[in-house]
Amino acid sequence: MKNKKIVRIIIYLLPIILVFISLFIGRYQISINSVLNILKAGITGNIDSVSDIEYSLIWDVRMPRTILAILVGGSLGISGAALQGLFRNPLVDSGILGVSSGAGFGAALAIIMFSGIFPIYLFSFAFSLVAVILSIRIGRINNSNSAILLVLGGVIISSIFSSLISFLKFIADPYNELPSIIFWLMGSLANASYREILISAIPMLLGISGLLAVRWKVNVLSMGEREAQTLGINIKVYRWIVIIFSTLATAGAVAVCGIISWIGLVIPHIGRMIVGNDNRYLMPVSIALGGFMLLIIDDFGRILTGGELPLNILTALIGGPFYIYLLKKTKEGAWR
Amino acid sequence: MILLENVGFSYGKNEIFNNINLNIKKEEILCVIGPNGSGKSTLLDCILGLKNANNGDIYIDGKSIKKYKINELAKHIAYIPQKQTSSFPFKIIDMVVMGRAAYVNSFSGPNEEDLKIARNALNYVGLSGFENRFFTEISGGEAQLVMIARAITQDTKLILMDEPTSHLDFHNELMVLEVISKLVKSKKISVIMATHFPNHAYFFQNEGINTKVGILYEKRINYLGKPDEILIEENIKKAFKIKSKVLNHYEDNKKYNYIVPLLTEKRKL
Numbered sequence: 001m002k003n004k005k006i007v008r009i010i011i012y013l014l015p016i017i018l019v020f021i022s023l024f025i026g027r028y029q030i031s032i033n034s035v036l037n038i039l040k041a042g043i044t045g046n047i048d049s050v051s052d053i054e055y056s057l058i059w060d061v062r063m064p065r066t067i068l069a070i071l072v073g074g075s076l077g078i079s080g081a082a083l084q085g086l087f088r089n090p091l092v093d094s095g096i097l098g099v100s101s102g103a104g105f106g107a108a109l110a111i112i113m114f115s116g117i118f119p120i121y122l123f124s125f126a127f128s129l130v131a132v133i134l135s136i137r138i139g140r141i142n143n144s145n146s147a148i149l150l151v152l153g154g155v156i157i158s159s160i161f162s163s164l165i166s167f168l169k170f171i172a173d174p175y176n177e178l179p180s181i182i183f184w185l186m187g188s189l190a191n192a193s194y195r196e197i198l199i200s201a202i203p204m205l206l207g208i209s210g211l212l213a214v215r216w217k218v219n220v221l222s223m224g225e226r227e228a229q230t231l232g233i234n235i236k237v238y239r240w241i242v243i244i245f246s247t248l249a250t251a252g253a254v255a256v257c258g259i260i261s262w263i264g265l266v267i268p269h270i271g272r273m274i275v276g277n278d279n280r281y282l283m284p285v286s287i288a289l290g291g292f293m294l295l296i297i298d299d300f301g302r303i304l305t306g307g308e309l310p311l312n313i314l315t316a317l318i319g320g321p322f323y324i325y326l327l328k329k330t331k332e333g334a335w336r
Numbered sequence: 337m338i339l340l341e342n343v344g345f346s347y348g349k350n351e352i353f354n355n356i357n358l359n360i361k362k363e364e365i366l367c368v369i370g371p372n373g374s375g376k377s378t379l380l381d382c383i384l385g386l387k388n389a390n391n392g393d394i395y396i397d398g399k400s401i402k403k404y405k406i407n408e409l410a411k412h413i414a415y416i417p418q419k420q421t422s423s424f425p426f427k428i429i430d431m432v433v434m435g436r437a438a439y440v441n442s443f444s445g446p447n448e449e450d451l452k453i454a455r456n457a458l459n460y461v462g463l464s465g466f467e468n469r470f471f472t473e474i475s476g477g478e479a480q481l482v483m484i485a486r487a488i489t490q491d492t493k494l495i496l497m498d499e500p501t502s503h504l505d506f507h508n509e510l511m512v513l514e515v516i517s518k519l520v521k522s523k524k525i526s527v528i529m530a531t532h533f534p535n536h537a538y539f540f541q542n543e544g545i546n547t548k549v550g551i552l553y554e555k556r557i558n559y560l561g562k563p564d565e566i567l568i569e570e571n572i573k574k575a576f577k578i579k580s581k582v583l584n585h586y587e588d589n590k591k592y593n594y595i596v597p598l599l600t601e602k603r604k605l
Contacts, residue, residue, distance in 0.1 A: 088423040090423060219426070231437040
């Protein structure tokens with residue numbers, strides 16, 4: 001028991017340590033001493049002794065980027081864990097109800113219709129909600145209340161929005177709009193600033209806290225609808241709670257960073273291998289691991305290219321081998 | 337304890353059963369037997385509040401189950417499924433403590449007290465030391481005992497079971513039946529059990545428990561009473577269209593009854 005507690009504490013510390021390390025990473029070299037001085041200056045407010053460029057690079061570029069990475073990765077990780085529990089299916093990811101493809105369509109539409117970044121956030125957030133609402137409408141056909149129909153609704157809506165994205169790509173101006181759409185669909189933290197954090201942190205933090213509040217109930221929901229209800233859980237209420245909060249968290253994340261695959265699917269699995277299936281621990285751990293993983297991926301992207309490498313290229317390339325390593329290494333909580 | 341008055345259920349125009357009248361008292365077991373598709377599980381679903389009876393009403397402690405909230409009903413009736421098919425390998429203790437779901441606040445989890453209740457329940461069914469094992473790596477019989485422990489943790493006066501031994505071998509079947517018997521005797525609870533095995537009813541009667549058996553077929557509970565009055569060759573013939581034989585033997589001056597199926601009606605001996 002004690003060992004497990006230590007393991008969890010280490011996992012919670014990982015993203016915090018990595019945030020610190022990430023401040024040193026980037027094309028512009030800043031010495032360790034300068035970084036420490038700049039951090040101190042930022043906290044004390046005494047900024048006379050440090051270089052303006054370096055100060056702004058640490059506090060206005062790297063810091064918001066790392067914070068956003070943690071928030072986005074954490075949101076995707078916990079949403080994935082919650083939805084896998086709700087739908088009793090380990091192959092479900094945070095985009096199962098159409099959040100990601102709805103967001104992709106909204107962003108593509110905004111890129112074609114408007115210039116500037118803000119409409120993209122707005123449209124992608126709005127359309128991810130639209131996609132989920134449509135999935136739920138399909139899931140309610142015939143007044144049925146089954147989770148399977150809901151998943152089916154998500155799959156249908158996702159593919160409709162994917163087709164619409166293809167259509168928008170087809171009609172987009174191939175010199176400006178098309179590359180923007182493709183780049184957005186591959187996910188990126190390049191636009192991160194405090195403004196992005198302010199916009200997206202509200203839905204993400206709201207979603208995360210809502211999911212954390214009901215995390216033990218997700219255990220009970222994963223027993224199946226019949227059993228959950230006979231155990232005394234109002235499955236309709238809790239199902240909506242899980243769907244609403246995971247949608248908020250995911251929609252907030254994809255709105256500012258584009259579609260990021262893999263984190264919402266695999267992070268909960270990695271979490272299960274380390275802390276087991278109890279969502280009381282799995283869900284917080286999925287936040288920490290999701291944030292950690294996305295930040296590592298972003299760091300790698302920056303180290304490898306010195307520029308901007310879309311996140312989706314590296315998510316599976318780095319996460320995949322790590323997942324295989326864990327699969328071989330761990331026994332507890334793994335699939336049998 | 338629980339009273340069913342003229343309960344009927346239909347899927348659209350397809351009537352499953354009607355005019356079901358039952359009254360189960362404290363420390364009593366009701367075994368519902370009947371052919372496949374006769375509606376045993378549907379009847380359990382109506383009592384559990386998972387399906388709404390179209391006709392009649394079901395009362396628990398004198399109050400209609402429609403007036404109970406979901407978590408209130410769960411404090412009165414626990415349910416043991418045929419087989420738990422969780423997609424995730426939970427620890428046994430985590431499974432059992434879910435029995436406290438009706439008592440835990442909306443936005444929290446079980447506390448130390450709940451865990452203690454769950455551990456006691458595991459000890460009660462003879463699974464002490466199983467706490468940290470995984471539900472996916474224990475035997476079918478042990479899994480069913482875990483489900484019983486979860487029902488005990490739920491702290492109800494009535495437990496519903498849907499064919500709790502349907503995929504178990506002889507040893508495990510008896511192990512589960514013995515725990516149920518102990519439960520009724522020592523915790524003074526009532527059990528409603530859908531089963532394919534008439535001998536389960538005989539088993540409980542042989543154990544000295546107040547046992548009733550109801551044979552559900554052709555949309556009614558056509559026979560209801562004590563096992564040795566109801567589980568006789570003519571009734572089994574009408575319900576299941578088979579020939580059967582009631583046997584008994586004496587051990588320590590105590591009479592033990594059984595029934596064995598022999599042949600379907602169409603065949604001749």
